[in-house]
Amino acid sequence: MPEELRGTYAGVGSAAAIEYLKELGVTAIELLPVHAHVDDKVLIDRGLRNYWGYNTIGFFAPEAKYSSSGAMGGQVTEFKTMVRNLHAAGLEVILDGRLQSHRGRKSPGADA
Numbered sequence: 001m002p003e004e005l006r007g008t009y010a011g012v013g014s015a016a017a018i019e020y021l022k023e024l025g026v027t028a029i030e031l032l033p034v035h036a037h038v039d040d041k042v043l044i045d046r047g048l049r050n051y052w053g054y055n056t057i058g059f060f061a062p063e064a065k066y067s068s069s070g071a072m073g074g075q076v077t078e079f080k081t082m083v084r085n086l087h088a089a090g091l092e093v094i095l096d097g098r099l100q101s102h103r104g105r106k107s108p109g110a111d112a
Contacts, residue, residue: 001044028092
């Protein structure tokens with residue numbers, strides 16, 4: 001897989017990734033939160049990022065950081081294509097959204 005597609009929706013939905021998943025006998029993939037989210041101030045202050053994505057600001061907006069197509073709508077098309085490709089190959093797609101209590105709120109200890 002081309003390096004620029006690794007970690008992206010396009011990479012997950014690529015023929016190479018799908019073929020590999022099928023060879024492993026995978027029938028479903030679960031994606032941790034892939035909706036738009038913000039990084040907590042406490043993490044930013046420490047030079048860190050919220051890789052888990054549990055501080056959602058848009059449940060129906062794919063996170064642009066995981067897109068190889070940019071943040072101006074390209075991430076939506078790329079996400080849809082990934083899901084279509086996975087479904088066409090007989091793979092289920094499960095989206096994690098359990099922690100809906102984590103919604104873009106102020107970090108504990110952050111300035112008002």
